[in-house]
Amino acid sequence: MASIRDIAKLAGVSAASVSRILNNDETFSINENTRKRVIEIANSLNYSKNQNRKNRDVGDKNTIALITRHQIDNEKSDPYFMFIRKGVEAEAKKWRLKTFRAFSMRDQEKDIYQLGKYGAVVIIGEMTLDALEEIRKINPNIVLIDSYSEYAGFDCVQTDFAQKTHEILDLLKSKGHKNIAFIGGRGSRVNLAGEVVYYQEEIRSENYRQWMILNHLEKYIHVLQDEWSPGAGLELGTKIVNMKPRPSAIVVASDPMAVGVYKAVINAGLSIPEDISIISFDDIEMAKYMTPSLSTVRLNAEEVGKIGVELVKGKLLNVRGMPVRVVCSSELVLRESVDECSNKEV
Numbered sequence: 001m002a003s004i005r006d007i008a009k010l011a012g013v014s015a016a017s018v019s020r021i022l023n024n025d026e027t028f029s030i031n032e033n034t035r036k037r038v039i040e041i042a043n044s045l046n047y048s049k050n051q052n053r054k055n056r057d058v059g060d061k062n063t064i065a066l067i068t069r070h071q072i073d074n075e076k077s078d079p080y081f082m083f084i085r086k087g088v089e090a091e092a093k094k095w096r097l098k099t100f101r102a103f104s105m106r107d108q109e110k111d112i113y114q115l116g117k118y119g120a121v122v123i124i125g126e127m128t129l130d131a132l133e134e135i136r137k138i139n140p141n142i143v144l145i146d147s148y149s150e151y152a153g154f155d156c157v158q159t160d161f162a163q164k165t166h167e168i169l170d171l172l173k174s175k176g177h178k179n180i181a182f183i184g185g186r187g188s189r190v191n192l193a194g195e196v197v198y199y200q201e202e203i204r205s206e207n208y209r210q211w212m213i214l215n216h217l218e219k220y221i222h223v224l225q226d227e228w229s230p231g232a233g234l235e236l237g238t239k240i241v242n243m244k245p246r247p248s249a250i251v252v253a254s255d256p257m258a259v260g261v262y263k264a265v266i267n268a269g270l271s272i273p274e275d276i277s278i279i280s281f282d283d284i285e286m287a288k289y290m291t292p293s294l295s296t297v298r299l300n301a302e303e304v305g306k307i308g309v310e311l312v313k314g315k316l317l318n319v320r321g322m323p324v325r326v327v328c329s330s331e332l333v334l335r336e337s338v339d340e341c342s343n344k345e346v
Contacts (some may be wrong), residue, residue: 006062006096007047010317011038024048038230043318063098064088064312065118065139069125071104078228080282084124084145086094087305095313102143105131105190112192115139120312124305126189127260134192141315145308148203149189155311156325157304161281164330165207166296168251169215171332177249179220182208183236183261184253185228200225204253204281209268222247233260240270241276245251248276248341255282255296262290273339283333292336299330 004022013034020028026253046061050236069081076082092099100118102149103110105127112135115121119138120141123132129151135294136153144156172180187202205223212221224239233252240247241264252258258280265272272278272292280287283298307326314320 003096004047005302007038007041008043009095010041010313012281013038018042023050040174041317044163058272060098060117060213061119062316063100063118064092064273064309065100065102065115065121067102067121067123067127067135068104069106071106072101079284081124081146083301084305084308087302088122088124088145088308089305090302091306091309092171092312095309097309097312106194106196108193108194109196112138120315122308122312126187126190128191128197131192141312143308143311143315145304148187153323155315157308157325158325158327159299159304159312160327160329161297162207164281164332165204165251166211168297168311169208169211171334172249172251172277172279172338173215175277175339178217178341179245179247179343180208180212180217180225180249180251181222181240181243181247182251182253183224183233183240185256185257186225186234202253205249208251209226220247228254228257230260230263231254233257234263235260237261237264238267241265241270245343248278248343249338250278252278252280255280258294258296259286259290262294270280274342277338277341279332287336290337295335296333298329298333299328304328 004015004018008018017030021035022042066085067086070078089099102115105125112287115135117140118139121135121139121145122143122145124145126147126149132151140155144154147156148158178264182205184202184205186200187198191197205225209221209223212218224236226236237260240250240304250261252261258278261278265276280294280296283296283310287294287296307328
């Protein structure tokens, strides 16, 4: 059951004020809107004045069920999603909400009906529309994090990677680059059976294509996609360095893939950035220690998770009726891997 402190924190008033409002203290003078807000929050949290003091732990309706992209054992291989989850858990704790890892979306056996007993469901990563509709029948309080599917009716937290891709390409163009290639992973959604459905229209790759077309550079479009791994980066990078004419710059969709691209460039006897400039996404810890240091896009993934909890609070308190999309800003960190284009023939 929710406690007076829970209500006070959500309402932005003291616990003493909440107590006096809920006990109808006629001598207590307070703004009527504040009084109404406290009562609405108490009702939404199913607060009972007669609850036993020993039972003040947050109940199921004040618990966020998490559906994660990866299983616990392999989550560290993709720290981006791990940090989003940690952000959700930290922010929930701040507001005295519990979190429960219901299942990984890739689990073949899922008890989706358990989701109905929790206050809200946070899904980190992309699931198919059919899967989301089935979950919504059980629990309508769904918040999607890092989902770029234009599904109507769902609260969603996204990144600005579409705009940031254009910003990267504008920068490369300003340095004389025209023959710019793109390396990335395939987009994917997961269905209720845990099966991965791949698609090529990943947010960064699509915005790369759009930018190249808008800037009349269609003849230089090279999009190579595979797994999100250093090994795939090495394989795809090798294909690019052997192209004729060879691209003078590469945009890579993730730092782990960029590690493989670096290896491909070195294996070909080429130099970064003298022969090929490279910009990536993620800003993992080792990016600044690579030789040369990697230019990349930095996003605070934990903050993305925390914003997801803000949307959950709106669901729990019924403060709005329309779904919203929140776009989180990232930062382009320029290091040593980008230079002026030296190949004036392209």
